[in-house]
Amino acid sequence: MPKLQAMSTPPITELTTRAREIFRLVVEGYLATGTPVGSKALAGPGGVNLSSASIRSVLADLEAYGLLAAPHTSAGRLPTEAGLRLFVDGIMQVAEPTAEERAAIESRLSAPGPIEVALEATSVLLSNLSSGAGVVMVPKREPRLRQLQLVPLGPNKALAVLVGDDGAVENRVVELPARLPSGALEEASNYISARLAGRTLEEASRFMQAEVSSGRSALDAASSDLVERGLAAWSEDAMQRPVLIVRGQANLLDEAAISDLERVRSLLDDLENKQSVADLLDMAREADATRIFIGSENRLFALSGSSVIASPYRDREGRVVGVVGVIGPTRLNYARVVPMVDFTAQSLGKLIG
The missing domain is CATH 3.30.450.40 (GAF domain)
Structure with a gap:
């Protein structure tokens, strides 16, 4: 039987066995039909062995507890949210799926x-x-890079065309630093495709930073910055997207x-x-x-x-x-x-x- 993580409910220690049974029947009747349950239905077959007047008295008590509500004066009762919570946490019998x-x-x-x-x-x-x-x-998927192509859109922006190893293609607009040297976009694209292909975004970022800090990278500062921007554009979006x-x-x-x-x-x-x-x-x-x-x-x-x-x-x-x-x-x-x-x-x- 599956466990349920209980939520806080009002401490209803005053419920008698009779009140508990009537409350259960009201909730189960409402969940089955979506309509309020009246005293006549509770006194009928499968109900409780009490007069309608006694049942109405118990219903009034349950309403005073805040467990039941009457949508109209002459209507029956239906459970409040607090009543549903009490039923779910303390009364409902959960079985295995059929x-x-x-x-x-x-x-x-x-x-x-x-x-x-x-x-x-x-x-x-x-x-x-x-x-x-x-x-x-x-x-959340951790895509692996296959290719990243940076295409200029203007003096300060580029389109990062990102291709994952599963063939998924996504586009992101990347802000470019001022006075970017010619060829930097192509150099950054080639570096990602050649050196970072097959790695996750996190692995690619760590690898690139290690190469730069150790002096092994052939990238200049501008191209290195572009690679970081391209990876960040995909990584940030992937983390935030539900x-x-x-x-x-x-x-x-x-x-x-x-x-x-x-x-x-x-x-x-x-x-x-x-x-x-x-x-x-x-x-x-x-x-x-x-x-x-x-x-x-x-x-x-x-x-x-x-x-x-x-x-x-x-x-x-x-x-x-x-x-x-x-x-x-x-x-x-x-x-x-x-x-x-x-x-x-x-x-x-x-x-x-």
Whole structure:
């Protein structure tokens, strides 16, 4: 059974066994239907053996604790965010994924192809299984250089055409120092392609600095400066760019969301901000267990009232290399989605090795 990293909850020591059972039934009913649960439903088949009046009294007490809320005077109750947190941390029974879910996850991850394809398939699969949005934070790649060509754009700028060993080509604009000697751009490009090819950015930078400091480098000061600028342009960008895959956003537009256009707009804006989503998932990197963020517990999705379930995945050495998770409404089926995310994280770890 997957572990959960608990968040702080109000100390509700006054809950009686009866109140706890009614609270559980309200939360489970709400998570199953998305609608408030009334006293009549709680007194019906599968409910509690109490009169409607007694149930209403307990519901009022739970509402006073801040665990339940009534959207309308005549409506039933639904859990507050504090109530959902208490349920998740202290009442919810988390089971293992079903055999069908495990088979679907393992089958998708075992398909041949590059790791990026498997990661994208993972986000799609989690979206389909959870009816939420599947998210995967990809391990930051450490590209190896094949070639770098510096092409002049004007007196003070050049275009750095960067080619990685995987064939990926990216362009960056590099500021040039004043009064640059003729031929410096070509000399710097040739040096990188000849001396630094096959190295990661960090390795290339260390190698070049060692050559310059030991006097072994044939580069003059201007060309050496250009090489450093070219490497920095790629390295800084690679470090800051969130490598994030989000699939299944349409699942988040349920009937409740569509009736609240402001929430829809806020949710879609949040998902467009990939850096902020990556920062949120990054909070799960150091966790020993699956993390659950409910509604306003995370500032990113506070306005849209969404929840996030996230789990880090590790390589064979135990190093965290990424995070996998699900974003959905606060009425997510936590008991089902948590073990699914946890199992997916474990499976990804085995795949990445």
